[in-house]
Amino acid sequence: MTTRANFSSPTKEILAKRAGYMCSFPGCTVITTGPSTESPSGVSNSGMACHIYAAAPGGCARRVSTMRTKEQLEDVSNGIWMCYQHGKIIDTDEDAYTADMLFTWKKFAELRANLSNTLGRVVELTPGHLKEVALPEQTLQITSLGEENQIIGTAIRNSCLELIWGKMQARATRDTLIELIRNALSHGKATNAVINIRSTCIELIDNGNRFDSTTLISISGGRGGSTSLAALQKRHGATIILDSKYCSGKNLNRITLVRKPEDIPEATPCNISITLDRASAQTIHRQVQTMTDCDSIYVLLPEYLTCSDAIGFRNSNGQILNSGKRIILVGNELSEQVVKELQKLGHQVEIMNFDDQTPSAL
Structure with a gap:
């Protein structure tokens, strides 16, 4: 009795269909099925269902999961559809192609197939489709x-x-x-x-x-x-x-x-969150001066800044320009006029304006 967790034919067919019969390797657009010249009804298949976690331990297997049962290893959730060329590559070098990586590729392939099926045309994924997707570690x-x-x-x-x-x-x-x-x-x-x-x-x-x-x-x-x-x-x-x-x-x-202002404190300690209180200007200036290890400082502006807020900030905080540091003002959905008022601080100050979680430099 074999202990290898082999995929059944129905499972292989599901994996192929969920990937739109396309290879899941990044950048590969090979269609893995088509007509065969052997007969009028013949079909040629050049795809393969690959295990993400190894079908069996031992040998050269590296993507081994001791926590999964045989039934879980042969389930569709543990498979990824590939063309023969890339299927052999990921099975040969299991150190380079990790399980986390393959699960991400599978997610992309199925999203591409779903969008293509919905829109009736081949869709190339963009960062806009993948805002919530984490990098495979x-x-x-x-x-x-x-x-x-x-x-x-x-x-x-x-x-x-x-x-x-x-x-x-x-x-x-x-x-x-x-x-x-x-x-x-x-x-x-x-x-x-x-x-x-x-x-x-x-x-x-x-x-x-x-x-x-x-x-x-x-x-x-x-x-x-x-x-x-x-x-x-x-x-x-x-x-x-x-x-x-x-x-x-x-x-x-x-x-x-950085996809949104809230990402900045996680990205760098060189950041300051401010309020609209003009009395905070001296506090902001002191904070900037104490950040001796920071050449660039991100100043997180309050939400929904108005023109009067921007003018007040400009009048109260002009001295931050004398800090000798790169200052980046970070706003969310700033209007065109508010941006213009902040730009009057001079070329020493940069502005990041997040609109629908998409930042732009101004």
């Missing part, structure tokens, strides 16, 4: 240079960062991570660097010399690290926050996608 360890581009690039692709965060945001993040790894292992003399892809952010931890990576942004001369970080801030500063700190003998860089 991964951990990468890099101890030497030479293959960092491939390692990090593959991890970014497999985590579906381009789909969840946006294509350009993902590529800028990839470039930044590669440059930070190189900086840590070469200039920083680190002997070990770990990249943790978390549900809402990506962390880079290294044991090199103490270094604040955000200072690279202000370095001129066109070096790779400074250029990549400056581009990340300039082009995607409204959606991505880079926080850098030194803790317990290690450098920690965290890159976070």
